[in-house]
Amino acid sequence: GLWLAPFIEEHLGGLFAFLLLVPIAVMLFAYAWQYLPKAILEKVPEGWDGALLIPVIALSGWFAFTVSVPLEAWLFDGTLRDWFKSEFGIGYDQRNALVVGIAMGFAVIPTIFSIAEDAIFSVPKHLTVGSLALGATPWQTMSKIVLLTASPGIFSAVMIGFGRAVGETMIVLMATGNTPVMDLSVFQGMRTLAANIAVEMPESEVDSTHYRVLFLAALVLFAFTFVFNTLAEVIRQRLREKYSSL
Incomplete structure (x- = not known):
C-alpha cells in the first residue's frame, strides 16, 4: 500500500x-x-x-x-x-477498497491459479481425446468436457482464495485506510472484522463492553466462515457427483 x-x-x-x-x-x-x-x-x-x-x-x-x-x-x-x-x-481516499482489492488479488490469485491448474490437468486424457475424435472442436471440448469435469476443483480453488481474502488482516490494515466509517463506494476506506479485532483488541479493557463486542465480532467472523465453507463443501460435493460420470 x-x-x-x-x-x-x-x-x-x-x-x-x-x-x-x-x-x-x-x-x-x-x-x-x-x-x-x-x-x-x-x-x-x-x-x-x-x-x-x-x-x-x-x-x-x-x-x-x-x-x-x-x-x-x-x-x-x-x-x-x-x-x-x-x-x-x-x-x-488514497487508501480505499479499490487498492486493497488489487493488493489482495496479488495475494489470492496465485493460490487460485495453482489449484485450478491442477484440477484442469487432472482431467483424464481419454475424455479430451475422445471428444476431439468424435468431432468436437477444441472450444467445445474445453467448455463441455474439461471445465465441467474440473469444476469441483476450480470451485474449491475459488473458495480457498475467498477464505484467504476474508481472513486477511495485515494487507487490509495497510491498504484500506483502516477507517470504521464505510459506504458502498470503492473509492472510500474500509475496515474488515479481522482488521478491527487486530487493531482494537490491544487497546480494549478486559471485561469491558468494548472487549465483549470485539469477541462478538470474532464470533460473527467465525460463524460466517463456518457457514460459507459448509455451503462451499456441499456445492463441491454435488458438482463432483454430477460430473463424476463423465
Whole structure:
C-alpha cells in the first residue's frame, strides 16, 4: 500500500483504461495467433503459449498508464477523481477498497491459479481425446468436457482464495485506510472484522463492553466462515457427483 495507493491515485484513469485494453489486446492476439504460419507456431514449446501473453499485457499496461494523464486532462478537464467528485459527489481516499482489492488479488490469485491448474490437468486424457475424435472442436471440448469435469476443483480453488481474502488482516490494515466509517463506494476506506479485532483488541479493557463486542465480532467472523465453507463443501460435493460420470 505504500507505493500502490499513491500510484493508483495518480493514474486512476490509466487503471480503468488498463482494464479495458487488456481483454481487447488478448482477444486480438488470440485472433491473430490462429493465422500465424505453422513454422512460427511449431517453434513455440508446448505449454508456453500462455507466456506469450505476458508482453501483450505488459505493453497494454504501459500504454494505458502512459496516456492516462493527458487523456484525463483532455476528457475530464483535470483528473478522473475530480470529475467523480464534481459530477457524482463521490470522494476519493488514497487508501480505499479499490487498492486493497488489487493488493489482495496479488495475494489470492496465485493460490487460485495453482489449484485450478491442477484440477484442469487432472482431467483424464481419454475424455479430451475422445471428444476431439468424435468431432468436437477444441472450444467445445474445453467448455463441455474439461471445465465441467474440473469444476469441483476450480470451485474449491475459488473458495480457498475467498477464505484467504476474508481472513486477511495485515494487507487490509495497510491498504484500506483502516477507517470504521464505510459506504458502498470503492473509492472510500474500509475496515474488515479481522482488521478491527487486530487493531482494537490491544487497546480494549478486559471485561469491558468494548472487549465483549470485539469477541462478538470474532464470533460473527467465525460463524460466517463456518457457514460459507459448509455451503462451499456441499456445492463441491454435488458438482463432483454430477460430473463424476463423465
